[in-house]
Amino acid sequence: MSPHNPPDPFDPAQLGPVRLRNRIIKAATSEGRSPDGLVTQDLIDFHVAYARGGVGLTTVAYCCVSPEGASAPGQILMTRNAVPGLQRLTEAVHAEGAAISAQLGHAGPVASKKITGVTAMAPSRMVNPTALEYCRAISRREIAGVVECFADAAEIAVDSGADSTPSNCTSATIICPARS
Secondary structure (H helix, E strand, O other), rough: EEEOOOOOOOOOEEEEEEEEEEEEEOOOOOOOOOOOOOOOHHHHHHHHHHHHOOOEEEEEEEEEHHHOOOOOOOOOEEOOHHHHHHHHHHHHHHOOEEEEEEEOOOOOOHHOOHHHOOHHHHOOEEOOOOOEEEEEEEOOHHHHHHHHHHHHHHHHHHOOOOOOOOOOOOOOHHHHHOOO
């Protein structure tokens, strides 16, 4: 592939081990369609519409790896209780010929105490830039716990039929600031 001869976006593509029917990917967007932290028929219909529309891959946005990692209401909480709904979602999208990914995330410093019930965690004490609340410093033990939550959530996603599990590593989530 060269800049003078770019690939056709409608040609099939290989994304790691996943074969996509084309190169069109629906990016993660904040759907807010899981009010109890579980997949709803509304969420299934939302992603099936993209699959029917022809995308190669649709991304379920912000699947929380732990309850204190939520950044907004209506996000899926990646627990074993979520598996039946996630399986219905992945099966419905696959039936339309598309692949599906589950974007995993932990909001860290941008988690709101109003949503999670606990003070947000950050690499050091700071003001949450979205909720204007103080965050507390995360401990080494809690860092290990968050890593374990990501591993468990990835296993749940794969067990539910997801084709990939990208992580939300934006500048405001727990992963990115912890690297600095």
